[in-house]
Amino acid sequence: MLAGTPTYWKTWFPAIRLGAPKKTGFLRETPSTPFARRRCGAGFGTNNLQRTRALRQQESSVSEGRSTGSKGEAVGVPTFQQAIQRLQNYWSEKTKCVVWLPHSTEVGAGTMNPATFLRVLGPEPWHVCYPEPSIRPDDSRFGDNPNRVQRHTQFQVILKPEPGNAQELLLGSLEVLGINVKKHDVRFVEDNWESPALGSWGLGWEVWLDGMEITQFTYFQQAGGMQTDPVSVEITYGLERILMSLQGVNHFKDIRYNDDVTYGELFLQNEYEMSCYNINEASVEDARKRFQLFYKEGMELVEKKLPVPAYDYLLKASHAFNVLDARGAVGVTERAKLFGQMRNLSRDCAELWVERREELGFPLGQSRLGDLGDAAAEACGSEPLGSAQDFLLELGSEELPADEVSSAAGQVSARLRELLAELRLEHGEVVASGTPRRIFAVVRGLSPKQEDRVEEVRGPPAKIAFDGEGNPTKAVLGYCKKNGVGVEDIELKADKKGVEYCWVTKSVRGEATGDLLSARLPDLVSKLQFRKSMRWSSRATYSRPLRWIVALHGDSVVPFVACGVQSGRTSLGLRDGFHVPEIEIPTASGYFGQMEGSSLMVDMEERRGAIWAQSQALAAAAGGVIPEGMRQELLPEVTNLVEYPTAIMGSFAQDFLKLPKEILVMVMKKHQRYFPVEDAKTGQLLPSFVTIANGEIDEATVRGGNEAVLTARFEDADFFYKLDMQKRLSDFRPLLEGTMFQKDLGTMLDKADRTDALVGDLAEAMGLAGAREVALQASHLSRADLATSVVTEFTALAGVMGKHYALKDGAPV
Incomplete structure (x- = not known):
């Protein structure tokens, strides 16, 4: 065996023969030194079968207090194969999803399967689910890294149009996988998705299970440069990650695929050999040629009005790009050029797909945003309350980004104050705050109606209001009718220039607060500004889907509609597993007490x-x-x-x-x-x-999950740090040649050289000749850490790690 060969290769592939190590390009270090021209044996041996049997006996901490599933049946920890079957059954039964198949060419994610990318376009309803082997050459690790592989499996779900309860459906699917969501800390944490190559983007979340990301959840806003109408929900499960947690194993190879074989027995040789290809053996020249050939073929197919095969060639070009990227062969300028070509082809495929579906009459039917989420406000005209009462406005949504909670609460407070001043409604203290799922404001002692008032209303000039004989004209009669007065009530007054105008004094009865707010609150909600806003089942926009509105003045509902949602008195509480309890709020004054009694800390x-x-x-x-x-x-x-x-x-x-x-x-x-x-x-x-x-x-369950996640992250960091420590900091400097700084200014190494050339002269000019050598040494090392593994993984540590490595190498303090 070659020295340094990972231990598990000796166990899993005893017949392996290895050649000499081969150097890789800039920032393409792998968890072990890449091996060139390895030949993997095909046998696994008796030891590995014993290993598999032992793994079947392992119990997962995640399965403690096993879930009962959405139908009440006991649900145990699934094998990899069973997990796919359960998810297919769940989504096909719950939402009538079509069970699709993985695509026939390499895709980087389930999103790129035409069952997602093409089908989310146009007005046709579409519910689909499928497993998708996702190929990412840059994640090649020869099977060494327990958490990163070049071929991982996603389970993809598309719901078009979005059903309104997709989050609860997702949580129900976790139950069928054997995850008791009542015991675990399940969180929706902002994570917005964008694919420049596909001209696509959406807003949504990472779904965390005790600190571990297990799912991506996205509302598609655009695909192929086209706005989605209606909006689709995408749910993407990372199956390897989920199954490692469920089965309590620390390496992807140890996942039980079914009751007889492990994931490693099926795919480890594939991981190793494809890593050899992606990192060491793939021809850069040939990959560039393939990209251009695939792109050219795709554009020609667009010209021939064939969007489906054209899109397949876009996928082939995308994979050729990913191979180039894994080989470290794509500079900044070339990356922009290739991304532009892929974006153009994706846009053409998208537009042609919708055009062809329209020619076919949209065979699956049509569902537009304008047909969804519409609601009409209840009739106004309420009688004013007898006395001043508290007013409550609560805007309930799916989880807002953390920074948007503070921003939205501040806006609601400011705009509500401005509105009440404009409407001349007296009130006391205004309290506004929020949580990830609600923004609220409580106005203390809001008056039941405007004060009655007496106002003077100016009319037309006297010379226009009356003819030469003193008879009223049509102009003044219309003025009197509009203001509910008679001609005899008119008083003539001259302005500063001596021009006489008609004036009347009239009593104006104050309007009921409920009626005023019903008319103006929709505008207040719709004009809230967010860093990024989205559409869902309404053409209105908000940071995340608005799901409920509570508007109460005293014990009376203030009726209005905003973003397709009708106001009422029903709020929602903390999720209880995948169920969301409703909270009926009798009066605005009791809001804080009722929230506290429902285990909600809303302030x-x-x-x-x-x-x-x-x-x-x-x-x-x-x-x-x-x-x-x-x-x-x-x-x-x-x-x-x-x-x-x-x-x-x-x-x-x-x-x-x-x-x-x-x-x-x-x-x-x-x-x-x-x-x-x-x-x-x-x-x-x-x-x-x-x-x-x-x-x-369950604190013990959540603690264990978070500790396991942190351990895995620290192990990755430890690996990268040890990899860096095999070299001196100065050894990384030449690798800066592989990173483009700016197309007209060269690479990062060119920039570093220019800095070096300036330092000596500056030291002399500043009268610091004695520090010249130290300054030159510091300058020479100043950007070297940009090529280290730790800084590549944690970019915010640039400079910090440079100092650390330099001191380790004995640089002067």
């Missing part, structure tokens, strides 16, 4: 304080503190990721503390939204963290 400041206090208490129990900087850096975001916070202390292996602190904190804070815990006196990290769960969960 942002209250949640913020509770999270910080709970977290510091847990940190103190572990002998540490939460760093004060987290109060600004992380607390605001975490506050708006939950509606009822539960702080949970977790731990990780002491050995990880050997990694630089900056890496560990970056992983905890940015990737997982965990609060790190450090020693109050020394500032050194402790092997602990605090995560904030949402609602009532």
Whole structure:
């Protein structure tokens, strides 16, 4: 065996013969040094069958308190094969999804299957589900990395038009996989999707299970450069990741595929050999030729009005690009050019597909946004309340991005104050705040109606109002009719220029508050501004789908319609598994008490304080503190990721503390939204963290899940760090030649060389000749860390890791 061969290759492929290592391109390091021209044996041997039998006995922490499924039957931990079967059965039964098949050419994601990309276009309804082997050459790791493979399996669901309860349907599907969602912390965390090559984008979330991303959830807004009408929901499951968690295994190869074989026994050789091809053996010249040939063929097929085969050639061109990218052969300028070609072809395919479906008469029927989500407001004309009462406005939606919660609450507060002033409605304090699923405002003591008032109304000039004989003209008669007065009520008054005008004084009765708000609140809602807005089942836009509106003045509903939603008195509570309880709100004044009684902490400041206090208490129990900087850096975001916070202390292996602190904190804070815990006196990290769960969960289950996720992330970071430490920092500098800085200014290495050339002269000019050599040394190393594995994975650590590696190499402080 070649020295350095991963141990499991010796176990799984005893007959393997290996050639000499082959150097790879810039930033294409893999979890082990890539091996060239390896020949993989086909046999697995008796040891591996014993290994498989042992794996069948493993129990998953996720399966504790097994789910009963959507029909009440007991649901155990599935094999990989069973997971696909269960999801197919669930979606085909629940939503009448067509069970589709994987595509016949390489795709990077289930989204690229024409059953998604083409079918989300046009007005035809379309419900489909299918597993999709997704090929991403850049993720080639020779089977070494337990969490990353060049061929992974997605399970794709498309619901067109969106059904209005897709989130609850998703949660129900997790139950059939054996996940008891009542015990776990399931979260929808903002993650918007965009594919420049396909001219497509959408808004949605990552779906987290105890800190681990298991699903992508997207409302398509555009595909192939065309607006989607109606809007489709895309749900994409990462099956390997889910099954590793469910089965309690730490490597993809150990997943039980069925009761007889493991995932590794089926696919490990494929992973290894395709990694050899993608990283070492694929011809860059041939891949470039294939891209252009596929692109040319696709454009010619568009000319021949054949969108389906044209789209297949777009997929082939896309895969050729991905192979080039994995080989490190695509610079910035070429990337922009190739992306432009793919975007053009995708747009042409999309437009031609819709055109052809229209020629066929849209065989599956038509469903447009204008046909969906329409609602009419109830009749107004209410009698005013007898006295001033509190007013409540609650806008309930699917999970808003964390930063949008604060922004929207501030806008509602400001605009409501402005509106009430404009309408001359007296009121007391205005309290506005929100959670991920609701923005609300409570107005204390809002008057029942406008005050009656007396006003003077100017009419036409006297010379126009009366003829030469003093008789009223049509102009003044119309003026009198409009204002409900007689000619005898007119008073003539001269302005500053001495021109006489008709004036009348009249009493104006104040309108009922309910009627005024019914007419104006739709405009207030529709004009809220968000960083990114979306459509769903209405042509109106909001940050995420608006699902309910509560509008109460006292105990009376203020009726109006906004974004296709009718106001009422029914709010929604925390999800109870995949069920969402309704909360009937009798009066506006009882809102806060009722929310608290439903385990909802709706006030942002209250949640913020509770999270910080709970977290510091847990940190103190572990002998540490939460760093004060987290109060600004992380607390605001975490506050708006939950509606009822539960702080949970977790731990990780002491050995990880050997990694630089900056890496560990970056992983905890940015990737997982965990609060790190450090020693109050020394500032050194402790092997602990605090995560904030949402609602009532099983703490042991959620703790275990989050600890496992963090361990996997730290293992990745540890690998990248050890890979970097095999070289000196200066060794990375030449690799900057592989990164384009700007097409007219050359590579990052060219930029670094220009900096070096300036430093010496600057030192002399500034009278710092004595520091010239140190400055030159610092300049020479200043950008080298951009080529390191850690900075490639955690770009925010650029410079930080450069200092760390330089000091490790003995550079002067």
